Amino acid sequence: MSLLDLFLGALLLLTGFLAVRLKNAVHAALALAANFILVGVVYMLLEARFLGWIQIIVYAGAIMVLFVFVIMLLYAAQAEVGADPLPGLKPLAAAVGVVGFLALTYAFAGAKAPLAAKAASAALAGGTAEALGPLIWQTWLYAVLLVAALLLVATVAAVTILRPGEGGGR
Amino acid sequence: MIWALFVTAVKALVLILALLFAFAYITWIMRRGLARFQIRLGPNRVGPFGLLQPIADAVKAIFKEDITVARADRFLYWLAPFLAFTFALAAFAVIPVGPDGWVVANIDMGVLYVFAVSELAIYGVFLAGWASGSKYPLMGGLRSIAALVGYELALGMAILPVVLMAGTLNLQEIVEWQKQHGYFIIYQFPAFLVYFIASLAEMSRTPFDFAEAEQELVAGFHTEYSSMKFVAFYIAELLHWIVGSALIATLFLGGWDAPFGLPEIPVLWLFVKWALFIFLVLWIWASWFRTRYDQMIRFAWGVLLPVATVWFLITAYYVVKGGMA
Known part of the structure; x- marks a missing residue:
């Protein structure tokens, strides 16, 4: 470091x-x-x-x-200032924050680097792009396609929800 | 290590001075050129052929009052011209002007660097629009962000086939590929057209200069700026024109490579090709209309992006079939 x-x-x-x-x-x-x-x-x-x-x-x-x-x-x-729209949320957020911090500390304390820094480099x-390309388009192609499909679904959903006219949207 | 740093720093300094000098005389070429197109004379009083006009302009700008409008967000209002200026200057660092050592930073992902810098440059425009606390700058800022989102995509899609064919993201290697096989404007003409149109939008030059359409928005995002802050925006804007033209020349016209077997001279050939595009943009500027804002957004998403995508797929098929190897 x-x-x-x-x-x-x-x-x-x-x-x-x-x-x-x-x-x-x-x-x-x-x-x-x-x-x-x-x-x-x-x-x-x-x-x-x-x-x-x-x-x-x-x-x-x-x-x-x-x-x-x-x-x-x-x-x-x-x-917007003034009345808090969700009053009970702050303590809950604090609790989640503390739990998250403790979990991260625990994980950090117990973690071992899978490779020494030199070997990892x-x-x-x-x-480089040359090193990364085969990993994305060969080794992990299936995962990449899954993510792409997920994003496409999200885009189609957003367009459908916001379509003007029939029901919802503007 | 120290020596390499020193060399890079000197190169960067030379480049910055060259760019600022180019900017000063681009204003002169622009004003004289536009005047010629419009059958006027243009600035011709200060020095021979008005050649000292840029210096007179600089002196005038320095001595103007520097105003901060009352409703401005002071810190961001001050920061915006710096960001615009810095990122506009930084983009040229990876463009090679000659073989081997003739580039400030020969990084292996030069194309990505250019993209990152040109995207970050939009922060200057948007911050100026927002921090001025006034409606015309805000509208100008909004328009340029919407344009950026559409045209950056088309721009990226038009570079991809070039990268695919050359097999590298390094601009120096792209030029060397063209030196061996011939220029990309021949192999990649559709990509060149899309790239050229999209970079007109990037430089916010004529058919797409609606971000500062003076009939509608006074001066767009820099309406509330004066003195040197205004000059910073002005420099940034013309630098986009300078850098954009150099980039097209590098990607599609062989960069520093000497055409038709002429002798190899660093800087000169890139300069010639660069001047060609500078003039082309000026020509379009003088003879074309400004598109309406919604039309140009539709054009970006409805025409440029599909054309670029289809051409990318064709190129990919060709390369996979072992076309150029």
Whole structure:
């Protein structure tokens, strides 16, 4: 663990915290975008370079831009203040948070790296597209197709639900 | 290690200075060129042929009052021009201008880098639109995000066949492939058309410059900016034009490779091809209309994306059948 890793970890925690705590939705979204970019940087430092670029393009680029588009379109930047719409939720959320933290700590304490860091870097072969391609399109093709089908179903469902006219939607 | 870092830093510095110089004279070419198309003279008073006009403009911009509007989100209002400027400059880093060492960063996934940077560049536009706290910038920002989402997809789909055929994501290797086998504009003409149209939208140049349509939106996302902050946006915008043209020349026209067996001179041939596209964009700018906003979104999703996808599948079939090997 180098100084750079620690610095990136601290920045990740900070941006994550800001994404949750900032009152203005646009500021929070930006903090989240910074968080995604930092995750991409961490991937690249771990020799998973293709994954790092994809993380930045897909998450910080495409997904956050859509997020921000919706926030701007709906003028939803300012959080609603006043009566809490779901009163009982805060203690429950705190409890779930504590349980999650304990579970993660337990898992972290008991975890053993499947490969030593050096061997892992070698196995990733620099994490280039050439190294990753056969894994996605040969070894794990079935899983990739399953995910693709799932996403297609979700898209069709979203379009169907929001179709204007007959029943629901606008 | 230190030496390599130093060399890269010097290269980056040279590139930045070259780009800023190119920007200054692009404004001159743009104004004189547009004037020619419209049978006017254009700026011709400051220096011979108006060549010192960019310097006069810069001095004027620096001494203008820097206004922050009352309803602005101060931090983001300040941050937006920096982001726009930085990402616009960064994109050129992976474009090779000559063989071997003639590139700032010869990274193995150059195409992905270009994509990441051009997607992040939209944050500047959107933040400017939102942080100004005014309706015209907001509409301009919304329009450019909606356009980006459609046209980035078409752009990506049009690069894929090129990557597939060359078998690499490295821009230097893509150029070398073209040097050996011939330019991609021949093999990949449909992809080239889609890419060119989509990059007009990326650069927000004429048929697609609705994000700052002055008749509807004053100046779009940078309406509320003045002085050097405005200049930062202006530079960023013209840099997209500069970098976009260089990228098309690299991907489809062989980049730094000398055509017709002419002598190999670094920088020169990329510059010639780049100038070709700069002029083409200016030509379209001077002679075409602006599409309506909804029409261009429909065009992106309904025409460009399907065409690019079908062409991608054809190329994939060809490559799998062992076409180019």
